[in-house]
Amino acid sequence: MNGSSPLLAVQEVTLTFKNVAALSRVSCSVQKGSITSLIGPNGAGKTSMLNCISGRYTPTKGTIRMGDRELSGVPAHKRTSFGLARTFQNIALFRGLSVLDNLMVGRHSRLDYGLLASIFYLGKARAEEDRHRLRVEEIIDFLNLSPYRHQIAGHLPYGVQKKVELGRALAAEPELLLLDEPMAGMNLEETEDMARSILDINEEWGVTVFLVEHDMGVVMDLSDHVIVLDFGRVLASGTPEAIQNNPKVISAYLGDDDALYKGR
Template sequence: MSLLDVTGITLTFRGLAALMNVSFTIEEGEILSLIGPNGAGKTSMLNCISGRYHPDEGDIAIDGKSILSMKAHRRTEMGLSRTFQNIALFKGMSVLDNLMVGRHSQMKYGLLASMLYWGKARRHEDMHRRRVEDVIDFLGLSPYRHQVAGRLPYGVQKRVELGRALAAEPRLILLDEPMAGMNLEETEDMARYILDINEEWGVTVLLVEHDMGVVMDISDKVVVLDFGSVLATGAPEEVQQDKDVIAAYLGGEDETFLGR
């Protein structure tokens, strides 16, 4: 059984199809990349999985259990976590608090306990703080721990967002263009983080990214979307050779682009 099963997803906005009969599966421990030209429906697909959009047809299942009827916050409890294309941090909070919010669904105490801040609430706060510190160490965020997230440099904010998603201890993490707007060095760092997340933390990754070099390097499997439907699925080398994919990206048979 696959970790995530996407079967026949169709999503339309007032008759305009954003996704048409999209199917793919992610196995536990995989890095799967979703690529395609702008407007191909990659982010729409992520939004369907994370619960912001509701597809018209098809099914999305984690461990064979459909999650379509669940609200977004329930899907988080199922082990789903994501980052956004445009940074969506809680700008007024410190980095530490951002990551602590990331653990929200793991924290099991209520309003009254929190107001008294005694016993269970205090113990849990310390316990979760310890886990958050692991993430902070892993992503090298310790210099920024107490700084307000909204005032940090762009690359760091991207990392904080990754940390927030990671703090939830997800089984599957959806990364929406984590390298967008980064320079070469930051891109390499981010690629390393993604590989480490996958290998050391054992998190399955669904990556949406435009940087073909990174995608072809780190992915186990690539799904190519074009105009809302799946153009090709397979290992990076296979996809690179695919005639349809080359045509979609370049509009012709020039093979120099994908093969770098």
């Protein structure tokens, strides 16, 4: 973490639904190269924040910038070209497609040939397809999904499906990866495997990660920086150590002094 301009800057974001504020004047930032976690009780506004960043929701007020680009008014499907990708709390795979084909869908924003070439599968389309296939194969190997590459995604174990969704997001070659509870519903072995994958993505591929997660053990082990939301407002922000010892966090969110260390 350095003093340079953040990769993601959220300023005074407010989001209301029928006059009820899901987010209220939230300001936070994510430094390039970091793993930053967003935590808080159920209903604190964590997923709403990710939805604002990814373009699923439009903030009532405030600004969201990625680098020098203002994201307001940019449709969700175009934010991928800005270097933004995400996973979802509930698995959103194409369940009838293979693992390989699901990851190829993640390359869609990188396609560089026209309709005619795609219809007749002309030379440029064939070359592009081969290039994207090679990249997807790299991701499959990187995430240890090789045994499943040709299997139907919807038939795979839950933990493997979560890895496939991570791979599909990674296939877009994001600069910033938004992860919405990637360990939700996993057993201990699957959680540790996913945590290692996130660390490798950050350290080996240089991808900045903005993570929403309830598992405090994972959050404290992985994060460079932690932001705490409570009732749609920022309650605290700092290093994992500072958050562990913040009396407001302990009182309002965790409830007791040992809660941050209980993790799994």
